[in-house]
Amino acid sequence: MKLPDCITPRPGEMVVTYTGLTKMEGEFIGYGLSDELLIKNQFGNTTFINDYLKVRPKNPLKRQSANWEQFQASGLTIEASVPEVEAFNNILETRIPPGPTYMDLITEVWSRGYEIYLVGGTVRDVINGNTANDVDLVTSMPFKLIIPLIESMYGDRNYSRSPQNGFISVACKDKYDPSIDLKNFFLFAPGTTSATFGSDLNRDYKIRDFACNSVYYDPINKFYIDPSGRGIVDSKNKIIHIVKDLTAEHPVYNKASVLLRFFKFMNRGYDYTDESLKLIQKEYIPLFSGMGHLKRISTFKTQLLKKNPIHEVDDIIQKTRMNMTNCGCEEIWMKFYDAHITELKS
Structure with a gap:
């Protein structure tokens, strides 16, 4: 399982930046509604940085690892079977008019060092052998960087965005099927004016509804991440088990x-x-x-x-x-x- 180096810091990394002529260190928390980086500095205060190139990893030779490393020890990363991989490939090779395919976008995001997964009904239906319809993607790539990519691939008028929900829908303006639904990882209070987004699957899956809808599939490395520990089994057996954390602001x-x-x-x-x-x-x-x-x-x-x-x-x-x-x-x-x-x- 591999993920290329990322040109920007990843949420969770310790970073260095300069503000007001002064060097500042802190933890890169995530992204805000206006795509700014949220950094908790060494004094415990939150700083907002709009220019991604002003921030660098504190230790560029020891970068933040991908989400799957959190789960490997507990056995919650599982290789997809050959028929499942074939089913996903058939779905992802669909072209999104007027641009390229789902897989083309996934490859471009991954190649830039950001995680991107299928999640939700698409994954659940492939696991339980049903016909998958909608394609939902979730990524750690900030929308400030992904929007220019989408515009170059699908046109600058063929997407809509909901910043408070960390959501972009890519579709031809005259045709909405097929389309790409792309979200950032939830971090805090999605759907509100306090919404922030990051790259933590342990937070993201708890804002979803059921375990069977909270399995993530990596189409590059061809494996599942199952943070709840029961999503794959529940998908196969068609079980409803609520995983939503009601304490999350929403x-x-x-x-x-x-x-x-x-x-x-x-x-x-x-x-x-x-x-x-x-x-x-x-x-x-x-x-x-x-x-x-x-x-x-x-x-x-x-x-x-x-x-x-x-x-x-x-x-x-x-x-x-x-x-x-x-x-x-x-x-x-x-x-x-x-x-x-x-x-x-x-």
Whole structure:
């Protein structure tokens, strides 16, 4: 497993810079909303540096290692099988009009010394043998550096960006399928004005929802990283196990949406752990009750009904109601959805 040297410091490295004519040392924490580097200096204060070339690693001969080295001792890096590699290769060789392929972008990011992985539904579906659709990528490369690369590869008008979510979508402006969804690693408070991003998988995976959606695949080295320790097994066995850390600052509605995603996966035939059901009942029902009505309706439609044929909508709604009732969440259905079926279908 290899990663080229990086021309900029990596989050977590000790760095040196000069500010106000004075030499400063500190830890490079991550990236802010405006793509600035956040550095905790030797006095414990946070400094913001906008020019990446003003900052260097303190020890350029001993650089920050890649994420997989954190997990090798615990056995959470696993080589993908030959059929799995072939399945990923078939997906990643798809061209994104009007530019090159997914794999071309992955190669360019990796070749510059930054980690880039597939994560989420693509990885889960390949592991459990289902057809993978969307391609979600996560990278440690700062968007200040990746945007010029994207513009040169796919055109300067063929992407949209959400800075607070550390997210870029690359697609032809007249065609949105296929597309590239690319995120920075979550570090702190994604989705808020305090959002920061970095390269720590131990933080990133805990802001995701389920273990089966928190497996990272490196298409260059052809192996998985499974930070929760159960994501690959859960993907194969179709198990829902919640890994989200509710103490991480994040919009309440994003935390609460895990409840509907729980039932979305149940509708697909996934089973759940007792621990996760207890979390839904104890933590997520109160969070969900704090959502506004319009957000509850729109989230239901997005999570459970979107991309399904119209003739299946009634069955999905009834299946969701049954699963909520069986899991002790009948009050959610009766209070927030039972009288709004027409609104859900609109």
